[in-house]
Amino acid sequence: xxxxxxxxRQHLEKAFDCLxxxxxxxxxxxxxxxxxLDAIAVVEHRRPTAEIIAFPxxxxxxxxxxxxxxxR
Numbered sequence: 001x002x003x004x005x006x007x008x009r010q011h012l013e014k015a016f017d018c019l020x021x022x023x024x025x026x027x028x029x030x031x032x033x034x035x036x037l038d039a040i041a042v043v044e045h046r047r048p049t050a051e052i053i054a055f056p057x058x059x060x061x062x063x064x065x066x067x068x069x070x071x072r
Contacts, residue, residue, distance in 0.1 A: 005043060005044050008040060012037055012040070016030055
């Protein structure tokens with residue numbers, strides 16, 4: 001079963017908003033919640049890694065056109 005990151009983020013954002021005081025505990029809790037919210041955002045927006053397919057003939061084609069790797 002996958003975690004419901006959207007719902008978790010909403011609850012944590014609400015908790016962050018509730019801790020709006022100037023006391024030390026509130027500041028530290030907001031900082032901790034901010035770190036967790038950042039981590040959730042990274043996971044939510046992560047893209048799967050792509051497989052890179054090599055085209056061995058491409059280097060020779062570029063070289064014949066004068067577009068070697070040093071020219072790009």
